Amino acid sequence: MKIAVLVKQVPDTATRIALAADGASIQTSGIKWVLNPYDEFAIEEALKLRDAHTGEVVLVSFGPDRVEETIRQGLAMGADRAIWVKEEPSGSAEMDYLGRAQVLVAALAQEAEWDLVLVGKQAVDDDAAQTGPLVAALLNWPQAMVVLGLEVDARARRLKVIRELEGATERVELPMPAVLGAQRGLNVPRYPTLPNIMKAKRKEVRQVALADLGLDAASLADDRRVVVEGYQLPPPRPEPKVLTGDPAEAAAELVQLLHREAQIL
Amino acid sequence: MPKPGDYYDVEALYLPEERQVRDVVRRFVADRVLPNAGRWWQEGTFPMELVPEMARLGCFGPTLPEQYGGAELSPVAYGLMMQELEYGDSGLRSFASVQSSLAMYAIYRWGSEEQRRQWLPRMAAGEVIGCFGLTEPDAGSDPGGMQTRAVRTAEGGWRITGAKRWITNGSVAQVAVVWAKTSGEPADAIRGFVVPTDAPGFSTAMIKTKASMRMSVTSELFLDQVEVPEAARLPGARGLSGPLSCLTQARYGIAWGTIGAARACLDEALAYTGTRMAFGRPIAATQLVQERLVGMVSRLGAMQLTAHRLGQLHQVGALSHQQVSLAKRDHARAALDIAREARELLGGNGITTDYGPMRHAANLETVDTYEGTYEVHTLAVGRDITGHNAF
Numbered sequence: 001m002k003i004a005v006l007v008k009q010v011p012d013t014a015t016r017i018a019l020a021a022d023g024a025s026i027q028t029s030g031i032k033w034v035l036n037p038y039d040e041f042a043i044e045e046a047l048k049l050r051d052a053h054t055g056e057v058v059l060v061s062f063g064p065d066r067v068e069e070t071i072r073q074g075l076a077m078g079a080d081r082a083i084w085v086k087e088e089p090s091g092s093a094e095m096d097y098l099g100r101a102q103v104l105v106a107a108l109a110q111e112a113e114w115d116l117v118l119v120g121k122q123a124v125d126d127d128a129a130q131t132g133p134l135v136a137a138l139l140n141w142p143q144a145m146v147v148l149g150l151e152v153d154a155r156a157r158r159l160k161v162i163r164e165l166e167g168a169t170e171r172v173e174l175p176m177p178a179v180l181g182a183q184r185g186l187n188v189p190r191y192p193t194l195p196n197i198m199k200a201k202r203k204e205v206r207q208v209a210l211a212d213l214g215l216d217a218a219s220l221a222d223d224r225r226v227v228v229e230g231y232q233l234p235p236p237r238p239e240p241k242v243l244t245g246d247p248a249e250a251a252a253e254l255v256q257l258l259h260r261e262a263q264i265l
Numbered sequence: 266m267p268k269p270g271d272y273y274d275v276e277a278l279y280l281p282e283e284r285q286v287r288d289v290v291r292r293f294v295a296d297r298v299l300p301n302a303g304r305w306w307q308e309g310t311f312p313m314e315l316v317p318e319m320a321r322l323g324c325f326g327p328t329l330p331e332q333y334g335g336a337e338l339s340p341v342a343y344g345l346m347m348q349e350l351e352y353g354d355s356g357l358r359s360f361a362s363v364q365s366s367l368a369m370y371a372i373y374r375w376g377s378e379e380q381r382r383q384w385l386p387r388m389a390a391g392e393v394i395g396c397f398g399l400t401e402p403d404a405g406s407d408p409g410g411m412q413t414r415a416v417r418t419a420e421g422g423w424r425i426t427g428a429k430r431w432i433t434n435g436s437v438a439q440v441a442v443v444w445a446k447t448s449g450e451p452a453d454a455i456r457g458f459v460v461p462t463d464a465p466g467f468s469t470a471m472i473k474t475k476a477s478m479r480m481s482v483t484s485e486l487f488l489d490q491v492e493v494p495e496a497a498r499l500p501g502a503r504g505l506s507g508p509l510s511c512l513t514q515a516r517y518g519i520a521w522g523t524i525g526a527a528r529a530c531l532d533e534a535l536a537y538t539g540t541r542m543a544f545g546r547p548i549a550a551t552q553l554v555q556e557r558l559v560g561m562v563s564r565l566g567a568m569q570l571t572a573h574r575l576g577q578l579h580q581v582g583a584l585s586h587q588q589v590s591l592a593k594r595d596h597a598r599a600a601l602d603i604a605r606e607a608r609e610l611l612g613g614n615g616i617t618t619d620y621g622p623m624r625h626a627a628n629l630e631t632v633d634t635y636e637g638t639y640e641v642h643t644l645a646v647g648r649d650i651t652g653h654n655a656f
Contacts, residue, residue, distance in 0.1 A: 030266065069281040076285060191293060194323030194346070195336035197285045 001055035001115040001154065003046040005079065006104055006135065007039045009063050009070040010125040023230045035070045038120025040077070040189040041182035045150060046118050047078045048187065053154050055115070056080040062103045063087050068205065075200035076192030082205045083107050085213065094221035101134035102220065106213035108139070114177055116159075121146050121181035129181075136179035144172055145181035152176075269535055270528045272562050275569040279341060286342040290349035293322055298353035302480070303618035309479045311356065313437070320391025324350070324361050326369040333373065333381055334389025341576035344521030348572075351525035355628035356481030358522040363433045364388060366515035368395025371442045374510060375457060375501035384440060384459065396438035396462075398429035398486050399508045405431070406641045407656075408444075409505055413488065415445035415456060422494040423447075425458060428487050431635065435484025436469045438462050442499070443488065444508050457499035457507050466491040478631040479624075513586045516636050517579060520592035521572045523600035523632060524565065526625045530600075530607035531561045533621050537611050548610075557606050564599045571596070587649040594642035601629040 011017070012032040020027050046057040059074045059082040061067055071082045085107050095103075108114060117139070122129035129145070136143030148169060149162030157176040162169050164183050192200070210217055241257070243250040259265040267274060276284060297315060305312050319325065328343050329335025338346070351358035369388050372380055372395075387393040404410040413427025425445050435441070441462055446454045460467065466489040475483060499507065535558065538549035548554050571592055578584040604626035608615040611622055618624050633639060641656075648654050 069284075072281060073285060076282075191289050191322060192285065193321060193336075194286055194289070194327050194338060194342075195331065196323075197282050197289065198336050198338065201282055 001049055001053045001152075002113050003049060003055065003057050003116045003118060004060050004108055004114055005039065005042050005046045005057060005074070006117065006119040006131060007043070007059050007061045007070065007074050008036045008120070008123045008125075008131070009033045009061070009067040010036045010123050013037070013124055017233070019231055019233065024228050026231065033066055033070060035073050036120050036123045036125075038122060038124070038182055038184065039074070040120075041184060041186045042118040042120050042180075043074050043077050043079060044187045044189040045180075045182055046116075047190070049116070049150075049152060050080075053152065058083060058111075060104060060107050061085070062100060062107070064089055071205055072197075072200045073192065075203045075205070076197040077190060078192075078196060079203075081203055083110070083208060084205050085208050085210065088210075088217065094224060095217070096224035096226040097128055097130035098134055098226075099220035099224055101131055101138055103210065103213065103215060104131070105135055105138045106215055107208060108135075110208070110213070115157075116152075116177060117141070117179045119179065119181050121183050132179050132181035139177075139179065141178050142174040143179040143181070144174060146183045147180050148183050148185050150180065150186070269558075269562050270531060270565070271569060272566045273570060275566075275573055278573050279345065280339070283339060283342040283345055286338065287345035287349055289322065290324070290346050291352070293318070294349050294353040294357075298357060302354050302621070303624060306354065306356070306479045306624050307618050309473065309475075311360065311437070311480055311482050315357070316360075316391045316394070319361065320389065323389075325364045325391060326373070326385060326389045327365065329369065329373055329385065329389070333385035334387075335385075339576070340517070340579035341573065344518065344572055344576055347518040347522040348525040348528075351522035352529045353525075354480050355522070355526055355625065355632055356478050358518070358525070359433050359478065359481045362515050362518045362522070363397055364395055366518050367397035367511050368438075368440070368442050370514050371397065371457060371499065371502075371508075371511045372459060375499040375507055376459070377496075377500050379496070380459060380499070388440075393439045394434055394437050396432050396434040396441050396484075396486075397508075397511065398432055398435075398441050398443040399512075400429060400431045402428055402430045402485075406638060408508065409455070411444065411446060411455070413443070413445040415447050415458065417448075418492060420494075422492055423458060423498065425460070425488045425491045425493065428485060430485045431472075432469075432484045432486050434482055435486050436471045437482050441467075441486060442511075443486070453504040455502075455504050455507065457502040458493055459497050459499065460488070460491060460493055464491050464493065475631075477627045479627075509586070512636055513589050516589045516593040517575060517584070519632060519636055520568075520575060520589065520596045523596040523629070524568050524572060526629060526632075527561070527565050527568065527600040527603040530604045530622045530625050531558075531565060534558060534561065534607040534610045537614070537620070541612070554610060557610060561603045561606055564603060568596050568599055585649075587646050590637065590642040590645040593637065594639050594646075597629065597633040598639055601626065601633050604629050 012034045015031050018027040050057050057079040059079045061071055062085040064087045085103055119132045132145050144161040146164045147161050148164045151160040159174050161172050323336045327336045327338040347358050350361055372384050399408055401411050415423045415425045418424050441460045443458045443460050447456050468487045469484045472483045538554050539547050541548050604622050607622035608626050611620055616623050644656050
């Protein structure tokens with residue numbers, strides 16, 4: 001099986017986000033960048049499939065210089081090679097989800113015979129959950145997102161997928177090739193081992209410029225239909241109210257507050 | 266904003282793969298070690314179930330060539346691995362130090378190709394645990410005063426008799442690198458032997474009364490006319506330089522490992538003093554506490570910069586054993602001081618194993634002493650800078 005895993009570099013979930021002066025982007029200095037956690041489930045699933053059916057796992061990513069470290073992290077988990085569409089520092093930040101999906105699809109189109117495209121069901125930076133569905137639509141392939149279980153019948157080229165719904169699971173069947181979006185719980189991602197971290201340095205990471213794909217950042221940005229107008233941080237938590245004094249009076253006051261202010265009684 | 270645990274942003278000096286090694290070991294320690302470290306320490310047991318996991322991760326002999334099961338880590342990556350293991354517990358780091366830098370390194374550096382192939386891959390896989398027998402009940406700082414003797418047998422092999430003490434992993438090891446005096450010239454009489462611990466006449470006893478390094482197995486080895494073939498002798502090692510070269514590797518790992526213990530204590534001290542209220546404010550808002558926290562950050566930053574420089578020197582083969590001595594001496598002592606400070610800042614809670622500092626401080630008493638005491642390293646550097654031997 002030839003499997004592509006689309007991977008994205010995102011701020012570590014422990015990052016304290018600060019807004020940039022324009023209010024429509026975040027300050028990127030001092031951020032620790034990591035592999036999107038949902039992409040780890042996608043990579044793990046791809047590695048398991050490769051090991052069961054032979055073949056190769058190719059990471060595909062779009063991003064600036066700093067993403068190489070994230071790509072190498074995926075290679076250290078065991079992926080075989082990577083295609084890295086290099087994002088120039090200026091210009092492409094204006095692309096919308098569709099524009100970025102077009103870039104990934106153009107990168108995939110450079111090679112033939114993909115059996116499966118795996119992706120995290122969403123990236124934890126913008127939580128848009130758009131990449132999987134848009135890539136599937138552009139490829140005109142079937143898709144299943146929020147995948148909790150996967151069975152591959154390689155001979156019949158059919159997939160049996162368990163999807164997570166709110167309070168239930170759904171079983172769907174679809175043909176290959178397809179796009180699948182990995183949910184937490186699909187598997188337990190392996191630790192990259194120390195030998196594999198060192199071997200990942202020698203694995204192929206093919207750099208591709210947007211121009212090599214027949215695309216340019218300015219037109220993709222011009223064509224965007226979704227524009228981020230601004231970000232707002234959540235309001236600061238109000239000061240907690242501490243009740244003191246006689247326990248009986250404090251309890252009575254607490255009941256009153258739960259009724260009047262919190263309105264949960 | 267600078268991070269308290271890396272105030273000078275030293276991590277920017279590490280290569281990407283070095284950061285990855287650090288992060289992977291950090292995650293392993295957070296998941297598998299920190300939740301139970303206090304209990305293991307209290308119970309005085311080493312968690313043997315971690316051995317295959319550490320092996321799978323690649324923690325044993327990680328700097329060795331791939332053909333022997335190593336990962337060919339850079340010295341900085343190796344140091345960062347040790348740092349993260351010791352963030353968990355000095356006993357955990359000691360296990361990896363002895364397996365990698367003492368037992369495996371001795372076989373790699375001084376062993377024959379056959380000995381390397383026989384032992385190293387299985388040691389890297391954690392199937393064979395090694396220990397290193399140099400120190401004796403009556404010979405610690407003066408290893409040349411060892412009493413263990415190896416004499417030739419009629420069959421051309423060796424018969425070894427003696428006792429070794431303070432041997433990490435001694436009672437759980439399948440193989441021991443034992444250093445003994447032969448009847449040759451005094452200057453090069455010391456030889457190393459790779460001794461299977463199930464050889465007739467070989468026995469061990471665990472030292473159970475330790476109030477320090479309780480997660481680590483520390484033993485005495487007894488060799489009562491243990492016979493080994495000539496093929497068990499490490500052919501490359503002659504004289505004290507054999508074992509001392511291994512100690513330099515291990516001490517390099519200690520210079521890094523102690524950073525982990527120190528950072529663990531700083532993290533807990535910051536978290537605790539930031540939330541512990543006294544007189545209506547967090548105690549971190551008081552001048553006395555801030556002065557101590559800043560002192561910890563200051564010493565930690567110096568350790569991190571020094572360790573990185575040691576790594577650079579090691580990488581290009583320019584690291585002297587005296588430089589390693591100075592760093593081992595200073596870092597073990599600094600980490601011990603930091604752990605004691607953290608213990609005090611945690612007040613009564615600080616004396617329990619519900620928190621790390623008391624456990625780390627107790628462990629670091631050992632780290633300050635083993636692999637060359639503070640005083641021995643002082644004299645090694647003193648001799649180096651003055652030209653006068655004051656041992």
